[in-house]
Amino acid sequence: YRTSIILAVFTTVLSIGSLIFAKHPALHSLALVALIGMFSVIIITSTLYPFWFRLLITNRAKKGLSPITFRLFVNSVLSFLYYGLGGLIFSIFGSIFAKNSKGKTLDLIKLIMAKFLISVLHTNPFVKKRLIKNPNEDFSKPAVIIANHTSFLDTLALAMANHKIIYLVNDWVYNSPIFGRMVRALGFYPVSQGIENGLDQLKEKVAQRYSLVVFPEAERSYTNDVKRFHKGAFYIAEEFGLDVVPVYIHGNSEVLPKGDFIIYDGAITVKIGERIHKDDLNFGKTYSERTKKINSYFREEFSKLRNELEDENYFKKKLFLSFLYKDTEVVKEIKNDFNKNKSVYFELNKHLPKDGNILHIANDYGQKDILLTLQQASRRIFGFIVDPEKREVAKHSYIVKQRKIKYINDFSEINKEIDTVLISADSFDLRHLKELPKKIIFICEENFSLEHENYTLEFGSASIKIYRHT
Template identity: 80%
Template sequence: ALAIDRQQMNENFLGLLKNDFNTLINYSLLAIILTIIVFFRNFELTVLTMFPIVLTGVVTAGILYFLGLELNIFSTVVCTLVFGVGDDFSIFLTQAMQKEHTTGKNELPTYRTSIILAVFTTILSIGSLIFAKHPALHSLALVALIGMFSVIIITSTLYPFWFRLLITNRAKKGLSPVTFRLFFNAVLSFLYYGIGGLLFSAIGSFFVKRSKGKTLNFIKLILAKFLTSVLYTNPFVKKKLIKNPNEDFSRPAVIIANHTSFLDTLALAMTTHKIIYLVNDWVYNSPVFGKIVRALGFYPVSQGIENGMEKLREKVDQGYSLVVFPEAERSYTNDIKRFHKGAFYIAEEFGLDVVPVYIHGNSEVQPKGDFIIYDGSITVKVGDRIDKNDERFGKNYSERTKKINAFFREQFAKFRSELEDENYFKKKLFLSYLYKDNEVVQEVKEDFNKNKSVYFELNKHIPKDANILHIADDFGQKDVLLTLQQASRRIFSLMKDEEKRQIAEQIYLVKRRKIKYIKNSTEIDKKIDVLLVADESFKADTLADLPETVIFLNVKNTLTENNNYTLKFSSDSLKVFSSE
């Protein structure tokens, strides 16, 4: 006789079925992730697409637990259907949001309507089983209804909110899209800086007030090392200090530097620790490092330089140099703005030399208005000391302000030319097209890699403050490069292709640079200095008035028959004509 335990056999069967089902679920989830990665070719978009699916699972499981319902084999099978539908909806929404980010067109209502209709028909078909008398069918329908309602709420509301918050809205504010790595690197650096600043304010300020001489000098050295160490929390940012063999800061001076970023103060700490900063109120009164700033004798410029001359003179007599950002505020670009007179007034009153320090890279690494620290390089160069009696820079502080301003601009331009090669703005350019349609991203990358040497040469033939009429047939990448290279340029970009024009208009740098996309030449409101032709179908001779410089980029049409223009430069891809 053979005895069979039917209950044990059923439990074993269901256990094996459950294990097989869980294994298949894991395999299918992995397959979905790989498929989405291949489709979008972007890790962040993959995570955002998977977010509603995971959240739907958590919400559904939570509601079932709250209602006291247990998952059985039938309801588990239905869950896979719900997650599959949620996966489809997430992909559709990602495409809609990506299209909006690329072209500016809001196609979300169309996709949302389609999704709601699909959910509604699914609910009608499966939800009708809620009226079934069999417990298994009733449970199946209940799980399906809970899951489908979770899907529709999460995908149609929360998902678009997060996508716009993290990607679309940043571009509309003129901020670059970011990756998860950039975000976490920035958070790590600022946490380190914030915690360190609090500790220095709480502990360091106590010792500073009671220290003099070598002890105070040692504390300042430690603080300078800490400020410099903040820069080293990000391994994707290269740091370099170019010292001046003739400058050791043993003699007090007024140190002037260009100002584009929050990181400028940290970068200056690489040069010397024997400095006193003239700072803004938000630094002086900061809850993070305000105490240590006040204890070290930093001076708030809002109180007026005249009112602080005695305090500053005391610091100078102790051997400290004074750090002033003569532009008075941070700039959004790497252009050197007009210098204010304060730094040079102090130098004249105290009989101090002026030491220029050139900071390169911070305008790209951590631009004004953004907390993200981008990949790049920071280079600090200590310039030659300008003697207080050197009359080449003027006889009084008013004259010296203007002449040193011009000198600083000239030297910084040379410094930039030494550091910025054809690949310097590559990462910045590619970030401008992050999360846009794959076809657009791929074409921009291929175009840059193919023509980067040509674009680098092109920059040399266009003045830094030129008004440019660009006859374009791209996605705006040439306009981005030209204004990254020189922010003072104003570009009127004429595109026949409406879709390409819409894509170019959505680039975040359009909000920060002087770029205007036009449909016809009547929209030009400035005198054009340079005509840049990059569209093969355009005929330059059709324009009534040609500017002084006409440049042909990767096109065959030229001005060979125009006797008023002389060919100034020629290569296979670039032709530069001038009427001068």
């Protein structure tokens, strides 16, 4: 494109630029303005445009991050500026008052701090905020509050639930030049110093009726899957004789994913769960047993929350963003396909294993694979797209770097045992496959019948048919 621009500028300079030698002032001025404009075009197109293109598109795709719009970029910068400046002011001035405060004064400072954190979330009007309260929980009795951790925004979201809390934080939070002083003044505890070394300090806070907040996964997850819990939170609960209150944070993995600084359009939901009493033996007797059983219970409850909140349009914006700067015809086809078949894809998700190996034979741009792995991050998909050009477009999606998606040119490239074959391409001959899996699913309109003596119809609808090996 640069060559085209230079040639256009060169021809313009030759035609209009020659008037720079004219004796008439008006013609001379016209030529001068034209020359300045042309040279400005060269400078802008060779520096500014490539800079923004690399910043917003190519560099992000290499890192497995979504393409973004200028509006998303501006909104995110403004939100972080507000948070950074506010955090710095609180750290400088608020820490002076918080350091020696006790009782109601300290409680008031924490309330103001919580309101500020919540206000940061409200700086972006394109992100909806919702708190699902528990009528049985008012946090009047101290507890260990556990929450899933996927985003930088989780700490802000928890402020919606309760302000009378003490966080157990990582070193980068505790030593932050922006809000580190305030964090230390409020009594937050750095987990790197060891839980055992901080028992006296934490016990003092519990005696002041503060609850302790722990992210038992220990680090942020790249997906909305709940990872394995560490034992620290449950060790504290056992040592202090505290109940455990689960708080479920939904949406932050999509609004501000780990490793990104862009705040995407979406919705953040915080749900306060049922208190798990210290004497409830259903979750085990020792903190080791409770760690495993509460981890399993948390996953089940979070899965239920996902089912309530994630409808057929939930990943729509994320899907469209992944094809943001593709050709107009590609974007149009993807949008038409989604709007026409979104209920089919939503239903399909229920019939596929959460962590299975799937061979998908398609003739699209990879949009179905994106939806299926956004719905369940543990899925591994081998995609065979019939059209080579469409296959190349699918390969360059940023989601391919984030999720377990591999596009193949030949079936010999499959290096895992396939659980399910998903067919959305028309007229595919199954004889091309050396081995058939236990389950075969058709979601295309024409190729709906499977005549094989070892397979029977397990489920059938207007758009989906599932056959299982007998």
